[in-house]
Amino acid sequence: MDKKRNMLLTAVCVVVLFGAACFAQFELDSYIRRIINLCLIYAIIGLSMNLTNGFAGQFSLGQAGFMAVGAYVVGIFTVPVELRENVFYAVPMNPLIADIEMPLWLALLVGGLLSALIAFLIGTPVLRLRGDYLAIATLGFSEIIRIIITNAQSFTNGALGIKDIPALNDVRYIYIATAVTFLFITALINSSYGRAFKAIREDEIAAEAMGINLFRHKCLAFMLSAFFAGIGGGLYGALLGTVDPKNFLFTLTYNFLLIIVLGGMGSITGSMLGAVIVTAGLEFLRIFDEPMALFGMDIPLFRPGFRMVIFSILLMVCVLFWRKGIMGTSEFTWDKFITFCKNPVKYCLGKGAK
Amino acid sequence: MKMKKVLSILLASAVMVSALTGCGSDKKESAADSNTIKLGVFLPLTGDNAAGGELELRGIKLANKLHPEVLGKKVELVVADNKSDKAEAASVAARLIEKDKVVTLLGSYGSSLAMAAGNIVKESKVPAIGTSCTNPQVTANNDYYFRACFIDPFQGTVMANYAYNKGARKVAIVQEVSNDYSVGLAKFFKEAFVKLTGDKDAIIDIANYQTGDKDFTAVLTNLKAKNPDAVFAPGNFTESALLIKQARQLGIEAPFMGGDTWETQEFIDVGGKEVEGAVMSTAFDREKASTEEAQKFLKAYTDEYKSEPSALTAMAYDSYLIAIDAIKRANSTDPQKIRDAIAKTKDLEAVTGKTTLDENGDAIKAAVIKEVKNGKFKYLDFVDVK
Numbered sequence: 001m002d003k004k005r006n007m008l009l010t011a012v013c014v015v016v017l018f019g020a021a022c023f024a025q026f027e028l029d030s031y032i033r034r035i036i037n038l039c040l041i042y043a044i045i046g047l048s049m050n051l052t053n054g055f056a057g058q059f060s061l062g063q064a065g066f067m068a069v070g071a072y073v074v075g076i077f078t079v080p081v082e083l084r085e086n087v088f089y090a091v092p093m094n095p096l097i098a099d100i101e102m103p104l105w106l107a108l109l110v111g112g113l114l115s116a117l118i119a120f121l122i123g124t125p126v127l128r129l130r131g132d133y134l135a136i137a138t139l140g141f142s143e144i145i146r147i148i149i150t151n152a153q154s155f156t157n158g159a160l161g162i163k164d165i166p167a168l169n170d171v172r173y174i175y176i177a178t179a180v181t182f183l184f185i186t187a188l189i190n191s192s193y194g195r196a197f198k199a200i201r202e203d204e205i206a207a208e209a210m211g212i213n214l215f216r217h218k219c220l221a222f223m224l225s226a227f228f229a230g231i232g233g234g235l236y237g238a239l240l241g242t243v244d245p246k247n248f249l250f251t252l253t254y255n256f257l258l259i260i261v262l263g264g265m266g267s268i269t270g271s272m273l274g275a276v277i278v279t280a281g282l283e284f285l286r287i288f289d290e291p292m293a294l295f296g297m298d299i300p301l302f303r304p305g306f307r308m309v310i311f312s313i314l315l316m317v318c319v320l321f322w323r324k325g326i327m328g329t330s331e332f333t334w335d336k337f338i339t340f341c342k343n344p345v346k347y348c349l350g351k352g353a354k
Numbered sequence: 355m356k357m358k359k360v361l362s363i364l365l366a367s368a369v370m371v372s373a374l375t376g377c378g379s380d381k382k383e384s385a386a387d388s389n390t391i392k393l394g395v396f397l398p399l400t401g402d403n404a405a406g407g408e409l410e411l412r413g414i415k416l417a418n419k420l421h422p423e424v425l426g427k428k429v430e431l432v433v434a435d436n437k438s439d440k441a442e443a444a445s446v447a448a449r450l451i452e453k454d455k456v457v458t459l460l461g462s463y464g465s466s467l468a469m470a471a472g473n474i475v476k477e478s479k480v481p482a483i484g485t486s487c488t489n490p491q492v493t494a495n496n497d498y499y500f501r502a503c504f505i506d507p508f509q510g511t512v513m514a515n516y517a518y519n520k521g522a523r524k525v526a527i528v529q530e531v532s533n534d535y536s537v538g539l540a541k542f543f544k545e546a547f548v549k550l551t552g553d554k555d556a557i558i559d560i561a562n563y564q565t566g567d568k569d570f571t572a573v574l575t576n577l578k579a580k581n582p583d584a585v586f587a588p589g590n591f592t593e594s595a596l597l598i599k600q601a602r603q604l605g606i607e608a609p610f611m612g613g614d615t616w617e618t619q620e621f622i623d624v625g626g627k628e629v630e631g632a633v634m635s636t637a638f639d640r641e642k643a644s645t646e647e648a649q650k651f652l653k654a655y656t657d658e659y660k661s662e663p664s665a666l667t668a669m670a671y672d673s674y675l676i677a678i679d680a681i682k683r684a685n686s687t688d689p690q691k692i693r694d695a696i697a698k699t700k701d702l703e704a705v706t707g708k709t710t711l712d713e714n715g716d717a718i719k720a721a722v723i724k725e726v727k728n729g730k731f732k733y734l735d736f737v738d739v740k
Binding site for chain 2: 030035089150161
């Protein structure tokens with residue numbers, strides 16, 4: 001009974017949010033839409049990173065590389081053929097791919113699949129490593145991907161980057177991609193695979209003793225994570241309308257690490273929340289960048305860059321007081337929500353007493 | 355637990371207060387709207403490119419100080435930081451246009467940042483003037499993006515001509531392959547030089563290195579064996595200075611040539627006496643500062659900052675002048691009319707010489723060639739546009 005109700009509520013929520021996305025698309029200005037889109041895209045990538053890092057417990061730092069693959073597939077194949085000569089002005093595009101043009105959705109899928117394939121190739125040797133060693137190896141591979149992109153000039157235009165990717169600042173489109181990712185990962189985590197991931201996270205030896213094929217499950221988590229990172233990267237490229245290799249420096253990965261740590265490693269709704277807080281929060285803090293006068297005096301602190309100081313302080317506070325991130329490993333559930341709505345005071349006190 | 359509650363109350367109140375102040379400033383802005391013209395400035399003021407962004411911000415602020423009014427209205431600068439990040443550059447450009455309702459955007463340092471804002475200015479039909487984004491792609495296929503600087507092809511060609519006139523016939527190129535600026539310059543240098551010499555093999559070697567490399571021995575040993583007349587090595591000042599230093603230590607005596615990124619004190623600090631004789635093209639030199647505007651700029655800059663202005667600062671200053679001039683000629687604050695006026699900019703008296711914008715929106719202006727001599731940048735030659 002409850003399960004049915006919860007599913008219904010989720011479905012209603014997804015539809016209502018789609019309505020909100022339509023509203024945003026038609027009523028809000030392009031700045032707000034851009035921020036919403038960025039939140040949604042970062043949520044996709046945050047979710048994908050949480051899959052390996054949070055649920056399967058494998059500390060991987062390769063997200064920027066997989067994003068680069070997705071973004072470049074979108075960049076290379078969606079630029080209209082007649083504009084390519086302009087873009088590839090230094091070295092002409094390789095004739096093998098010069099005439100292939102794809103619609104965005106297909107390019108996104110191809111980018112995701114290619115990412116997953118690369119993840120498989122990388123994962124086969126690398127997933128034998130654990131902890132810090134895995135982190136270093138995946139970080140290295142993401143840099144390798146970036147350097148290959150920089151040097152394969154006839155395919156990727158090298159350091160010059162690709163421009164004129166048909167612009168996508170459509171909240172509905174990106175919302176659907178995010179919703180699909182969210183529903184898929186939620187379903188996955190609640191399936192036997194998800195339980196196997198968590199078992200691996202908690203104790204690999206115990207998990208193996210229970211008959212879980214360690215390598216297969218790790219590889220699956222890694223590939224799915226790369227697939228969604230590829231999709232997210234593709235959307236990121238399409239939103240900006242341009243890609244270049246410097247976008248995908250390893251520092252980009254830390255952005256998403258921040259999102260999942262802040263939201264809670266191993267919490268799907270946490271990642272969504274983290275993405276929104278980090279992206280929209282940084283935009284909101286922009287008021288600290290603008291000059292401000294108090295009693296007719298300019299406060300010298302209020303200059304560009306000050307918001308990053310504030311943001312760092314807020315982060316430190318968060319980490320100090322919510323050591324496992326805002327959501328920890330728990331999720332937003334309808335059951336909790338309903339109990340909260342019925343009696344918010346009792347809910348909070350009850351929780352506090354625990 | 356108690357601590358947590360206190361903290362959340364504190365955080366919540368902080369958010370409330372900042373939200374309130376946000377609203378407060380909004381009201382002020384709308385009240386002053388009718389008497390001011392807003393220009394948006396988006397530059398990398400934090401992150402990797404912060405040094406360049408800061409130099410350009412100085413130029414724009416100085417221009418605003420010397421030319422504070424147009425059409426009888428005060429010009430207000432709305433400065434925003436793009437964090438040297440593409441996604442930020444795009445959102446900040448959208449923010450300036452949608453929220454602050456600026457009539458023209460100025461910026462940015464870094465071509466990739468300008469490209470990220472390209473789609474936004476195109477969609478919202480608000481013109482943008484680039485300060486030092488030299489990649490040809492910035493203005494290509496975009497009617498709303500202009501720039502105050504010359505582009506990579508021009509700079510590459512200028513240096514090719516210089517090398518040819520100095521008698522070099524076999525040249526090697528060392529490019530920083532992960533830097534769009536370096537790759538662009540190298541490519542156009544090669545084209546121009548091959549054309550000038552009529553020799554397909556005039557470029558005897560193209561070697562690559564990555565941003566951040568410290569050891570260039572492998573590249574240079576190879577280069578030494580080929581014995582070029584000159585080496586064209588555009589790139590970041592740190593890497594380039596190290597490259598030249600190591601080349602001299604290996605006994606390579608060919609002169610080194612580069613682009614305007616070398617014109618920083620750091621280049622000389624890192625390179626020491628080994629970079630003596632290095633030649634580069636740039637946009638501005640005080641000895642060649644012929645226009646009246648340039649004299650005004652030089653005086654104001656030295657008074658304000660007690661140092662020599664860089665070409666970046668001069669270019670940023672010019673981007674502001676182009677905007678003001680266009681608003682004056684359009685006699686309107688309508689972005690579309692301003693765009694049309696910017697496109698018609700011709701022989702504008704700017705700091706870096708008379709400025710005319712071509713059909714792509716790129717500035718056509720003369721280049722200056724400088725040489726490092728006794729630890730200083732010395733004016734060497736002047737290349738006018740044909």
